[in-house]
Amino acid sequence: MRVLTVTGVFNVQHSVDGGELVYVLTQASRLLVGSSLNMPDPSPFKMTHGRELWDLNDHDASFGNLFDKGMDADSGFIMDFVVDKCGDVFQGISSLVDVAGGLGGATQVIAKAFPHVECSVLDLSHVVANAPTGTDVKYIVGDMFESIPPANAVFLKECIKILKNCKKAIPSKEKGGKVIILDIMVGAGSSFINGAERDEQEWKNIILKAGFSDYKIMPVLGVRSIIEAYT
Numbered sequence: 535m536r537v538l539t540v541t542g543v544f545n546v547q548h549s550v551d552g553g554e555l556v557y558v559l560t561q562a563s564r565l566l567v568g569s570s571l572n573m574p575d576p577s578p579f580k581m582t583h584g585r586e587l588w589d590l591n592d593h594d595a596s597f598g599n600l601f602d603k604g605m606d607a608d609s610g611f612i613m614d615f616v617v618d619k620c621g622d623v624f625q626g627i628s629s630l631v632d633v634a635g636g637l638g639g640a641t642q643v644i645a646k647a648f649p650h651v652e653c654s655v656l657d658l659s660h661v662v663a664n665a666p667t668g669t670d671v672k673y674i675v676g677d678m679f680e681s682i683p684p685a686n687a688v689f690l691k692e693c694i695k696i697l698k699n700c701k702k703a704i705p706s707k708e709k710g711g712k713v714i715i716l717d718i719m720v721g722a723g724s725s726f727i728n729g730a731e732r733d734e735q736e737w738k739n740i741i742l743k744a745g746f747s748d749y750k751i752m753p754v755l756g757v758r759s760i761i762e763a764y765t
């Protein structure tokens with residue numbers, strides 16, 4: 535809700551009795567609302583397609599392809615800003631694996647900007663099958679829940695479920711190891727992931743709970759930030 539408030543979809547008001555915050559529609563979000571505000575369960579996506587998003591990607595090749603290309607385009611766009619504003623993050627790294635990196639839109643930008651970094655993408659077989667060939671990026675088929683190939687740095691964009699696995703794949707901070715997370719952050723450091731909002735304190739909790747000892751946050755563009763986590 536905080537993301538939607540910052541981006542103008544809702545306004546926040548205090549309730550008349552001064553108690554809980556109340557979210558109200560803005561002129562923009564009124565355009566999105568039909569006759570009812572009730573959100574159906576199962577989700578509209580599942581009702582339309584018969585499966586949740588991630589399920590469909592695997593079962594419908596043309597939909598999966600479209601989704602992967604969309605993510606790829608978004609990664610290419612945002613990574614130009616990351617390299618420009620937070621390029622230091624990739625200095626001193628010798629190898630990097632982009633976990634669940636899709637078609638490698640982000641990794642391709644990193645590989646071009648930092649040719650000394652040996653870059654790989656880890657993703658599922660049906661995604662890697664469509665990955666570009668003839669580039670400096672290596673594509674690895676694998677399951678991030680099982681294991682992550684060892685690298686100096688692990689890169690995650692919009693996929694933080696497997697932080698503990700990522701920690702196992704990198705060396706210590708002293709040896710240059712880090713996990714680099716690119717995700718959405720709003721306002722004074724809160725973020726939105728798969729429907730959950732996280733402010734800086736919540737990020738800190740997640741990172742420390744995953745066993746990391748320290749972290750650093752750098753804003754990139756709009757609501758996106760880079761978060762570095764160290765062992």
Ligand SMILES: C[S@@+](CC[C@H](N)C(=O)[O-])C[C@H]1O[C@@H](n2cnc3c(N)ncnc32)[C@H](O)[C@@H]1O
Nearest residue numbers: 605606609634635636657658661676677678691
């Ligand atoms: C939201 S997309 C993100 C793609 C890419 N990181 C980006 O931002 O452009 C999620 C990716 O996770 C991959 N994925 C899902 N489950 C996975 C698993 N168990 N192991 C490896 N990759 C997985 C999907 O195939 C998909 O490419």
